[in-house]
Amino acid sequence: MTDRIERDDEGFGARLGATLRASEPLPTGAEARLLATLAATPRPSRPVPWWRRPRTIHLSPIGGLALAAGFAGLMVLGTLGASRGAAPAVAAAAPDTVHLVRFVLVNPGARQVALAGDFNGWQAEALTPTASGGVWSVALPLRAGRYEYAFVVDGERWLADPALPSTRDEFGGEHSVLHLGVDRVM
Amino acid sequence: MTARPDGTLVQAVLAGDGDAFAALVHRHQVPMFRYAVRMCGDRDDADDVVQSAFVRAYRNLAQCREMDRFASWLRQIVMNECRTLLATRSRRSRWFVADEAVLAATPAPAESTEGTALGRIERALGTLTPDLREAFLLKHMEELSYEEMAELTGAGVSALKMRVKRACEQLRERLEGRRDD
Numbered sequence: 001m002t003d004r005i006e007r008d009d010e011g012f013g014a015r016l017g018a019t020l021r022a023s024e025p026l027p028t029g030a031e032a033r034l035l036a037t038l039a040a041t042p043r044p045s046r047p048v049p050w051w052r053r054p055r056t057i058h059l060s061p062i063g064g065l066a067l068a069a070g071f072a073g074l075m076v077l078g079t080l081g082a083s084r085g086a087a088p089a090v091a092a093a094a095p096d097t098v099h100l101v102r103f104v105l106v107n108p109g110a111r112q113v114a115l116a117g118d119f120n121g122w123q124a125e126a127l128t129p130t131a132s133g134g135v136w137s138v139a140l141p142l143r144a145g146r147y148e149y150a151f152v153v154d155g156e157r158w159l160a161d162p163a164l165p166s167t168r169d170e171f172g173g174e175h176s177v178l179h180l181g182v183d184r185v186m
Numbered sequence: 187m188t189a190r191p192d193g194t195l196v197q198a199v200l201a202g203d204g205d206a207f208a209a210l211v212h213r214h215q216v217p218m219f220r221y222a223v224r225m226c227g228d229r230d231d232a233d234d235v236v237q238s239a240f241v242r243a244y245r246n247l248a249q250c251r252e253m254d255r256f257a258s259w260l261r262q263i264v265m266n267e268c269r270t271l272l273a274t275r276s277r278r279s280r281w282f283v284a285d286e287a288v289l290a291a292t293p294a295p296a297e298s299t300e301g302t303a304l305g306r307i308e309r310a311l312g313t314l315t316p317d318l319r320e321a322f323l324l325k326h327m328e329e330l331s332y333e334e335m336a337e338l339t340g341a342g343v344s345a346l347k348m349r350v351k352r353a354c355e356q357l358r359e360r361l362e363g364r365r366d367d
Contacts, residue, residue, distance in 0.1 A: 017326030
C-alpha cells in the first residue's frame with residue numbers, strides 16, 4: 001500500500017515537474033544588465049598568499065632575535081606534531097610571531113593529497129608523502145589568527161581535519177577551524 | 187565548435203579572462219532564473235535573486251573548489267539567495283498563504299500563466315512552505331537525486347524524502363482536491 005502511494009507520488013510529481021520545466025524567458029535586457037554589473041565588479045583572481053607578496057619588514061635587533069627564536073622553536077614542535085597523527089602542531093607564542101605549522105593527514109589509500117585554506121587563497125597546495133607512504137604533510141609559516149582549511153584527497157574529495165572543530169562555509173563546504181594564537185596550545 | 191566546459195571557463199576567469207564569465211552567464215542564467223521564478227513566485231524577485239547570485243559567484247569564484255561543478259555551486263548560491271529573499275518577505279508580509287479561502291482570492295503570480303496548467307501549479311506551489319517547495323522543485327523539476335539534493339541543501343536524505351512526500355500530498359490536495367491519508 002505504502003509502495004503504491006509512493007509510486008503515485010512519484011508519477012504525480014514527475015507530471016508536475018514536466019510542466020514546471022517549461023521555459024521561463026528572461027526579462028528583457030536581463031543578461032545585458034547583469035553583464036554591465038559584472039563589468040563594474042572587481043575581477044576575481046587567485047589570491048596571492050601573504051607570504052608570497054613582496055613586502056619590506058623592519059625589525060629592531062631585539063625584535064629580530066625574538067622572531068628567530070620563535071620560528072626555530074616551532075619547527076621543533078612541528079616535528080612533534082607530525083608524530084601525533086592528524087592534528088597540526090601549534091604552540092603559544094607572541095602574537096606577531098611566525099609559526100611553522102605542520103599539517104598532517106594519515107591516508108594510506110590516497111594517491112595525492114593537497115591542503116587548501118584561507119591562508120593560501122583556497123588554492124590547493126600538494127602535501128609530500130613520507131617514504132613509507134600513507135602519511136602526508138606540509139609545513140607552512142603562519143601568523144597568529146583564525147584559519148579555515150581542508151585537505152583535498154586525489155584532487156576531488158574535500159576532507160575536514162578530523163582532529164579539529166569544523167564549520168561550514170556559505171557554499172556548503174566543511175572546513176576545519178584552526179586558532180593559532182597566544183592563548184591556545186594544541 | 188565544441189563549447190568550453192564550465193571548469194575551463196572558471197579557470198580562464200581566474201586567470202584574468204573576464205569575458206569567460208559572460209559565457210557562464212549565458213549558459214546558466216536561464217535555468218537559474220526558472221528555478222528562482224518557481225521558488226519565489228515572482229519574476230521581478232527572481233530576476234533580482236539571479237542577478238545577485240551571479241555577482242556573488244563572480245566575486246567569490248576563487249572559492250569554487252570543484253570548477254567542473256560550477257553549475258552545482260552556482261545553484262547553491264541561487265538557493266541561498268531565494269531563501270534569504272523568502273525570509274525577508276516573510277518578515278514583511280505573508281506572501282504565500284496556506285488558507286484556501288485567501289488562496290482563492292489571491293491573484294496568480296505570473297500574468298502570462300494565469301489560467302494555464304502552469305499557472306495553477308505555480309499557485310499551488312506558492313502555498314507550500316519554502317522547504318517543501320524547494321525539495322519538490324529540486325526533485326521533480328530539476329530531476330536531482332536525493333543524494334545530490336542532500337549535498338546542496340545540507341539536509342539528510344530521509345528528511346528530503348519526507349519533504350517531497352508532504353509536498354506531493356499538499357499539491358495533490360490543492361490541485362485535485364483529494365487526500366491520500
